[in-house]
Amino acid sequence: MAEHLVLMAGSALFAGLEEKECGEIVSCARARTFARDELLFTQGQPVRSLIVLQSGSVKHTQLSSGGNEVLLWMSGIGDAVNLEPESAGGHTCSARAVERCRALVWEYSRLQSLLTQFPQIRRNISLILAGRLHELEERFREMATEKVAKRLALTLLRLLKRVGKPGRGGMEISLTREELAQMTGTTLFTISRILSGWAEKGLVQPRRQGVVINEPAKLENILNYDED
Numbered sequence: 001m002a003e004h005l006v007l008m009a010g011s012a013l014f015a016g017l018e019e020k021e022c023g024e025i026v027s028c029a030r031a032r033t034f035a036r037d038e039l040l041f042t043q044g045q046p047v048r049s050l051i052v053l054q055s056g057s058v059k060h061t062q063l064s065s066g067g068n069e070v071l072l073w074m075s076g077i078g079d080a081v082n083l084e085p086e087s088a089g090g091h092t093c094s095a096r097a098v099e100r101c102r103a104l105v106w107e108y109s110r111l112q113s114l115l116t117q118f119p120q121i122r123r124n125i126s127l128i129l130a131g132r133l134h135e136l137e138e139r140f141r142e143m144a145t146e147k148v149a150k151r152l153a154l155t156l157l158r159l160l161k162r163v164g165k166p167g168r169g170g171m172e173i174s175l176t177r178e179e180l181a182q183m184t185g186t187t188l189f190t191i192s193r194i195l196s197g198w199a200e201k202g203l204v205q206p207r208r209q210g211v212v213i214n215e216p217a218k219l220e221n222i223l224n225y226d227e228d
Contacts, residue, residue, distance in 0.1 A: 003054075004026045004029075004054075004104060005019060005022055005023060005026065007052070007054050007077070007078060007104070008022045008025070008026060008052075009022070010077075010078045011052060011078040011079070011080070012078070012124060012127070012128055013052060013078075013080045013083075013121065013124050013125070013128065014121070014124065015120075015124055016120045016123075016124070017118065017120055017121075021118060025114055025118065025121075026104065028106060028110050028114065029052075029104040029105060029106050030104070030105050031054075031102065031103070031104060031105075032051075032102075032103050032104075032105050033100065033101070033102050033103075034056070034097040034100070034101040034102075034103065035097065035100060036097055036098070036099050036100050037096060037097060038096070038097045039094065039095070039096050040058060040081060040082070040095040040096065040097065041082060041091050041094065041095055042091065042094045043061075043062060043063060043090075043091055043092065043093050043094045044090045044091060045090055045091050046089075046090050046091075047082065047084050047090060047091060047108055048107070048108050049082070049105050049106060049107050049108055049111075050080060050082060050083070050105070050106040050108070050111050051080070051081040051082050051103050051104070051105050052078070052079070052080050052081070052103060052104045052105075053075060053076065053077050053078065053079050053081060053101055053102075053103050054077065054101075054102040054103055054104060055077060055100075055101060055102045056077075056097060056098065056099045056100055056101030056102065057074055057075065057076050057077075057097075057098045057099060057101070057162075057163040057174065058074065058075040058076075058079075058081050058095050058096065058097055058098060058101065059071055059074060059095065059096050059098055059179075060072045060073050060074070060075065060081075060093045060094070060095050061093060061094050061095075061096070062092070062093045062094070063094075069094075070182050071175070071179045071182045071183055072093055072183075073132075073135075073183075074098075074159060074162055074163045074175075075095070075162070075163075076162045076163040079162070080125075080128065081095055081103070082095065083125060083128055083129065098163075098174050099174070135158070139155075139183075142154060143184075143185040148184060148186045148190055148191075148194065149194050149222060150222065150223055151184045151185070151186070152180065152184050152186075152191065152194055152195075153219055153220070153222040153223055154223070155180065155183050155184050156173060156180075156211070156213060156219060157216065157219060157220065159173045159175070160173065160213060160216055164213070167212045168205075168212065169205060169212055169214055170204075170205070170212045170213045170214040170215065170216075171212065171213045171216065172207075172210050172211070172212045172213075173210055173211055173212075173213070174209060174210040175209075175210060175211070176208075176209055176210070177191045177192055177195065177206070177211075178191075180211070192206075195211060198219075198222075202214055202215075202218075203215070203218055203219055203222075204219075
């Protein structure tokens with residue numbers, strides 16, 4: 001219980017709630033573990049529960065009309081993985097565990113009564129969804145106005161805050177170059193070229209299934225340059 005309360009204290013979903021209230025809320029949840037690469041839910045599937053991550057990270061993807069899977073964003077510790085607007089008829093995307101994940105799960109029917117009993121949760125959900133919309137707007141603007149290197153730097157810095165983990169020589173983000181290309185609206189070749197250039201400067205260490213940021217502060221300097 002103590003571990004669960006620490007998680008809730010750091011989660012935006014439960015901001016503004018008293019410890020006693022959090023204790024009552026967490027008593028309604030069940031613990032669950034998701035294996036690496038396990039699907040938490042699929043696009044279009046009815047929303048049956050609320051999942052909050054205790055450990056690990058999750059990829060959110062959508063399928064295009066042509067059947068191609070596109071990465072939208074990542075969820076990390078303390079994030080509500082399947083936070084959907086109440087008007088949504090089902091999940092708007094699919095979610096897959098990047099690594100072994102532990103989570104707290106509230107069944108949807110129980111969640112509805114908790115939202116009534118603790119209206120602060122509903123307000124927090126609105127703030128979280130508004131924040132996600134704001135980030136999507138920023139990313140759209142960046143794709144329209146910024147060069148690829150700056151877009152990639154901004155994407156990596158956002159991901160560091162959300163799902164970055166200590167690795168050998170820096171902070172690691174477990175995303176492939178193809179997935180980074182999807183998130184920045186460019187090609188695999190361009191991402192590979194930029195990461196190779198940054199590696200020569202000692203900024204990053206590209207890996208097959210991720211990238212290590214040696215010094216995030218130096219990566220922020222990229223934002224001041226006008227490079228391709």
